[in-house]
Amino acid sequence: MTTTLDKAIGQKQQNWQTSVLNSQTFWVFAAVVLACLFLSFATDSFATPKNLYNITRNVTFVAIIALGMTMVIITGGIDLSVGSVLCLCSMILGVVMHAGYNIEIGIAASILTALIVGAFHGILIAYIGLPPFVVTLGTLSVARSLAMVASGNTVVFEFGPDHEKLLSLGGGAWLFGIANPVLYMIVLALVTGFMLRWTRFGRYLYAIGGNEHAATLTGVPVKQIKVAVYMISSLTAGIAGIVQTGWLGAITTNIGTGLELQVIAAAVIGGAALIGGTGTAIGALIGAALIEIIRNSLGLLGINAFWQGVFIGSAILIAVLFDRIRNLRLNK
Amino acid sequence: MAILELANISRNFGAIQALNDVSFTLEAGQVVGLMGDNGAGKSTLVKMIAGNFRPSHGTMRMEGQDLVLHRPIDARKHGIEIVHQDLALCNNLTAAANVYLGRELRKSLGPVKILDYATMYKRAGQIFAELKSETRPRDLVQQMSGGQRQAVAIARTRLTNPKIVLMDEPTAAISVRQVAEVLNLIRRLRDQGIVVVLISHRMPDVFDVADRVIVLRRGNKVADKKIVDTSPEEITGLITGAIATA
Numbered sequence: 001m002t003t004t005l006d007k008a009i010g011q012k013q014q015n016w017q018t019s020v021l022n023s024q025t026f027w028v029f030a031a032v033v034l035a036c037l038f039l040s041f042a043t044d045s046f047a048t049p050k051n052l053y054n055i056t057r058n059v060t061f062v063a064i065i066a067l068g069m070t071m072v073i074i075t076g077g078i079d080l081s082v083g084s085v086l087c088l089c090s091m092i093l094g095v096v097m098h099a100g101y102n103i104e105i106g107i108a109a110s111i112l113t114a115l116i117v118g119a120f121h122g123i124l125i126a127y128i129g130l131p132p133f134v135v136t137l138g139t140l141s142v143a144r145s146l147a148m149v150a151s152g153n154t155v156v157f158e159f160g161p162d163h164e165k166l167l168s169l170g171g172g173a174w175l176f177g178i179a180n181p182v183l184y185m186i187v188l189a190l191v192t193g194f195m196l197r198w199t200r201f202g203r204y205l206y207a208i209g210g211n212e213h214a215a216t217l218t219g220v221p222v223k224q225i226k227v228a229v230y231m232i233s234s235l236t237a238g239i240a241g242i243v244q245t246g247w248l249g250a251i252t253t254n255i256g257t258g259l260e261l262q263v264i265a266a267a268v269i270g271g272a273a274l275i276g277g278t279g280t281a282i283g284a285l286i287g288a289a290l291i292e293i294i295r296n297s298l299g300l301l302g303i304n305a306f307w308q309g310v311f312i313g314s315a316i317l318i319a320v321l322f323d324r325i326r327n328l329r330l331n332k
Numbered sequence: 333m334a335i336l337e338l339a340n341i342s343r344n345f346g347a348i349q350a351l352n353d354v355s356f357t358l359e360a361g362q363v364v365g366l367m368g369d370n371g372a373g374k375s376t377l378v379k380m381i382a383g384n385f386r387p388s389h390g391t392m393r394m395e396g397q398d399l400v401l402h403r404p405i406d407a408r409k410h411g412i413e414i415v416h417q418d419l420a421l422c423n424n425l426t427a428a429a430n431v432y433l434g435r436e437l438r439k440s441l442g443p444v445k446i447l448d449y450a451t452m453y454k455r456a457g458q459i460f461a462e463l464k465s466e467t468r469p470r471d472l473v474q475q476m477s478g479g480q481r482q483a484v485a486i487a488r489t490r491l492t493n494p495k496i497v498l499m500d501e502p503t504a505a506i507s508v509r510q511v512a513e514v515l516n517l518i519r520r521l522r523d524q525g526i527v528v529v530l531i532s533h534r535m536p537d538v539f540d541v542a543d544r545v546i547v548l549r550r551g552n553k554v555a556d557k558k559i560v561d562t563s564p565e566e567i568t569g570l571i572t573g574a575i576a577t578a
Contacts, residue, residue, distance in 0.1 A: 211420070215422065219408065277423075277424035
């Protein structure tokens with residue numbers, strides 16, 4: 001009796017093979033690989049160093065923000081403001097550097113702006129109890145407007161004494177010819193993945209998304225964690241803004257328009273469920289990669305760019321439908 | 333000696349008086365049944381002892397010391413554990429993660445502290461074995477039966493050596509065989525000198541396992557008797573108001 005009980009308790013429900021085959025992330029990854037293989041054979045221009053360099057770099061801005069978005073979505077929240085926050089942070093960086101301050105001060109001002117916006121979201125959501133959708137929808141409008149106020153709605157393309165430093169920060173390739181933004185993305189993804197899997201903070205994000213009431217009852221500091229997660233989300237938008245500014249070499253008040261939808265799409269395709277409780281860092285990257293490859297391949301295959309929305313939208317639906325079907329099977 | 337002493341506890345939510353001047357003491361090695369109809373104030377009382385909210389009036393004393401709880405974590409620090417009615421489980425986490433929710437074991441990895449998965453799985457497995465429950469620490473709670481979910485919630489109280497365990501309707505949603513298991517577990521806790529407060533609607537369970545029964549009606553304590561001095565009929569009368577007080 002005791003041995004059978006011990007055996008039953010020690011048994012694992014799934015081995016790693018079945019859990020890999022059951023994960024949405026794995027199948028999206030497979031789709032990405034298949035698409036890459038197909039494009040390598042079908043076109044001459046896909047598997048060229050130049051195109052791959054462009055793809056990996058283009059992925060990063062969506063992917064970096066998708067990391068923060070995934071954390072928010074895991075808690076069952078949403079952050080619609082990221083595109084506008086990216087714009088505001090870029091603009092603060094640009095305006096501060098244009099005024100003659102050095103790059104460190106510019107970046108510090110930009111990051112501080114992001115953290116203030118995130119804390120503002122978090123406090124309204126966690127302590128006042130406003131819905132995340134509404135709060136961040138408000139900031140979607142406010143942040144872009146502030147960016148226009150800060151810049152006088154002009155294009156900023158002169159960044160003072162540290163102009164070259166900023167361009168090299170975003171546009172350079174300091175390590176093995178890998179574009180810098182890609183390096184930042186990899187580092188941030190590793191940090192995010194580590195936090196989600198190995199820290200108490202990460203565990204609490206999943207707990208809040210799974211059952212916020214239970215988390216509160218068991219003593220999880222739900223409110224503080226929520227403030228922190230919205231600050232992280234805005235922070236990733238701010239970082240993406242800084243990097244993108246260095247890459248583009250100019251900022252308009254239009255950058256990041258509609259970006260929030262791409263970021264949310266990346267997170268959802270990568271396995272984050274909007275009801276909360278699931279999502280991974282690697283999923284965010286793979287989701288962002290799939291979106292970028294769809295965009296890139298349509299161009300290379302000579303398909304009218306107007307079709308882009310259809311393909312990206314279909315990818316979202318297929319990924320979510322896949323997950324739904326898998327859950328139905330599990331619950332039988 | 334009294335482990336926990338409640339003196340003239342009242343709690344109102346706006347105009348609603350959930351508890352009105354309730355006093356009693358809990359002594360070591362007792363199982364106390366806390367009974368009452370829906371809305372009688374049982375859950376309010378439990379949540380107050382668990383640190384979820386504070387009394388509007390009155391005081392709580394634990395082993396002679398004033399007890400002021402600001403958060404659930406404070407109650408735990410004082411040796412008060414609670415099994416919530418809805419079990420307070422996160423379906424998307426594993427059994428072990430749920431057992432350790434809010435007090436995860438961590439180990440140092442250089443300058444940072446990381447979750448100690450191995451020890452948590454091992455300890456959770458040992459606790460499930462103690463509880464004689466076929467519950468696998470690595471499984472998601474989502475796919476578990478009512479009895480296994482109950483075992484996960486009860487396993488939380490075994491992480492420390494609590495003085496008081498509050499159980500809110502632990503037998504409401506499980507099979508007959510599992511009810512007997514839970515009642516046995518309650519006896520095991522009592523034998524270790526732990527006070528078990530059993531909040532229940534099920535008269536047979538209370539008369540099976542409790543030494544004493546406290547009845548609440550509309551926020552007032554209407555009875556506090558030894559089980560041997562009362563009967564299910566009398567308690568039913570007290571709960572419904574057919575008998576005013578005893």
